Amino acid sequence: MALPMVRGCCRLPSSFSPSRLFLIGNIALSGKTRPPRSSAAAVAAAVRLFSSDQGDQRHKQKVVVVGIPNPFIWFRTRVYYFLIRTYFDKDFSIEEFTEGAKQAFSHVSRLLSQCEFEAMEGLVAKDLIGKLEEKCNLLPSNYKRALSADPDEIMYTTPGDVGIFYDDNGRKFVSILMRFWYLTSAQLPEDSSESFRIFKVAIGEGEGEPETKTLLTAIYEFQREFTKGVAPDWTITRIEHSKLLD
Template sequence: MVSCLFRCYSRLPSAFTLTRFVLNKNLVRNHRCCLDREGNHMAGRFYSSGRDREQPKQKVVVVGIPNPFIWFRTRIYYFLIRTYFDKEFSIEEFTEGAKQAFSHVSRLLSQCQFDALEGLVAKDLIGKLEEKCTSLPSNYKKALSADPDEIMYTTPGDVGIFYDDNGRKFVSILMRFWYLTNARLPDDSMEGTRIFKVALEDGEGETETKRLLTAIYEFQREFTKGVPPDWTITRIEHSKLLD
């Protein structure tokens, strides 16, 4: 269950905010890193000089500026969730759990392990994903998988609270993820998406190019009394890989 992933990782400290995320991690030790968008230089290069090789200071910085209206509205929803549904709800803990669930489910999709998605993804969505994934070329399938260490940025999107005709209560939270992949994808197939390339060059002149792709996962939980506290993924989008 997705809830199992949330319970396992919910107590980990969150490294994300809505406004700024800094990855204080050396992508490649004593290497050069540059960030390109669609092949064009977009950011400065980070070097480790001879004096700095003992303590390289390379980092990737992703800055996100949220829509003030959406930011305020989601804060109201978080308050309502804590007040009327789950007093222990924390968006920071939820975000960390969603990140782990995203990595796990994306790997299963990449490997076409659709039976393993039972209990994690809504049943009606699994069939649609199977139909799309089985016809994908191998490089597209590889690009679906997001390793935890390659997830650069995670942020909550829209939040919804609704009731059905039978009085059942639901909460849905849309999550957006940005992650790196070294899958070889043709540029023309990704038209209309925001594509960045990260070139990593080692001291021997070897260069590896990675793309920064986006994914949207929607998590839904029923809060009706007596219903297990499980979050289910009800929507999955990966750039244009699953179109």
């Protein structure tokens, strides 16, 4: 099953050990990844929008997430995109990739929430599926529900680190780390995480209590092998959901 992604997607082996580095973001000389630095600051704010329908005014609310990018990281990733287009895929577009990554994130997060691990095969690295299954089996039902990101509830998406590297056999790989901010109506305990308390927002107004949703973050890493003759597919090799899959 292919990821619902952009042009060119790869089924990467579940594990490999890169030994030679070309251009890499946040990867040490030993070939092991360092924990990524926190992404651009994100601010959640409830913004009221108004529209009229046949003369009646309707009240709508929208949550806006504003990112403040790091100029150095922004410039560095643009250099990587240029190199990918020049040496690997002339049709590569980060805009198309981002849109495809959002679809893949929503699809895989739903499978994760429903513990449909077999359905992830071909989409997520095999060794990662096993680790996710172990963690999900220990989660309460409300935490599992919070893992699922509906496409309409994804508020903000931004690329993170980009890596280009080779393994011992000279195979070429590209990895792109994606960060997502999404809303969930799952009931999460107030004291379980500082992030839960900070990003809780009320949606809607009028009669009754407004619906309360929580803004959560997730990190998914996509990898593709660019070796000649290999199918152009992407595979998810890293999944993190803020405070849910620790």
